[in-house]
Amino acid sequence: MKVIETALPDVLWLEPRVFEDGRGYFFESYNKKILKDLGIDYEFVQDNHSRSKKGVLRGLHYQIQQAQGKLVRVIEGEVFDVAVDIRKSSPTFGKWAGFNLSASNKRIAWIPPGFAHGFLVLSETAELLYKATDYWASKHERCIRWDDPEIRIEWPLTMAPVMSDKDRAGVSFQEAPVYE
Numbered sequence: 001m002k003v004i005e006t007a008l009p010d011v012l013w014l015e016p017r018v019f020e021d022g023r024g025y026f027f028e029s030y031n032k033k034i035l036k037d038l039g040i041d042y043e044f045v046q047d048n049h050s051r052s053k054k055g056v057l058r059g060l061h062y063q064i065q066q067a068q069g070k071l072v073r074v075i076e077g078e079v080f081d082v083a084v085d086i087r088k089s090s091p092t093f094g095k096w097a098g099f100n101l102s103a104s105n106k107r108i109a110w111i112p113p114g115f116a117h118g119f120l121v122l123s124e125t126a127e128l129l130y131k132a133t134d135y136w137a138s139k140h141e142r143c144i145r146w147d148d149p150e151i152r153i154e155w156p157l158t159m160a161p162v163m164s165d166k167d168r169a170g171v172s173f174q175e176a177p178v179y180e
Contacts, residue, residue: 001016001038002016002017007092008097010085010092010114011085011115012040012109013107013110014038014107014109015107016107016108027106030071030131035110038110040069040071042069042133044131044133045133045135046132047130047131048128048130048132050127050130053124053125054124055120055159055161055162056121056162057121057161057167058118058164058167059118060084060118060143060146062086063141063142064177065140066135066137067134068132069111071109071131072117072128073101073107073129074102074103074127074129075129076123076126077102077122077123077125078102078122078123079101079119079121079122079128080099080120081099081100081118082096082153083096083098083115084115084117084118085115086178088178090114098153098154101119101128113134116142118146120155120161142171142176143171144172145172146161146163146167146170148172150172
C-alpha cells in the first residue's frame with residue numbers, strides 16, 4: 001500500500017495495490033498487518049455506510065469523548081474529504097487537509113482520533129464506507145461549522161451545500177470543545 005502524505009502529518013491518504021484485468025479488479029481495502037506497519041495500530045469496532053446526493057456536505061463531526069479514528073473510502077461516486085486537527089497540543093492545531101476520494105481512484109483516508117471530519121459530495125451520488133476505532137456515542141457528538149472563518153476550508157463548491165439542521169447548527173472553531 002502506498003502512503004501519500006497530506007498537509008497534516010497524522011492524516012494519511014492510502015493508495016492500495018489494485019489488480020485489474022478484463023474481468024474487473026481486486027484490492028485489499030483493509031489489512032491489519034499492513035496498517036500496523038504504517039503506524040495505524042487500532043482495533044476497529046464499527047463499520048459505517050453513508051449514501052448522499054450531489055452537493056450534500058456532512059460535518060465537521062467528531063466525538064469529544066470516545067474519539068473515533070476513521071478509515072474512509074468511497075465505493076460509488078466522488079467526495080471532497082476533509083480532516084481538521086482539533087488537538088490543542090498539536091503543532092497543526094486548527095489546520096485542515098482535503099483530498100478527493102472516489103470509487104475510481106480507490107484511495108483510502110486515515111483520519112486518526114483527535115480530528116473533526118467532513119465531506120462534500122461531488123458526483124450525482126456517493127457511497128462511503130468507513131471503519132471506526134470507537135463506537136458512535138450521540139451524547140459526545142459535536143459539530144464545527146463547515147465554513148468556519150478561522151479554519152478556512154477551501155470547499156470545491158459549485159452550489160450552496162445541502163446540509164442537515166444539525167450540521168447547519170455547528171459551532172465556530174473558537175466555541176468548539178477540543179482535545180487537549
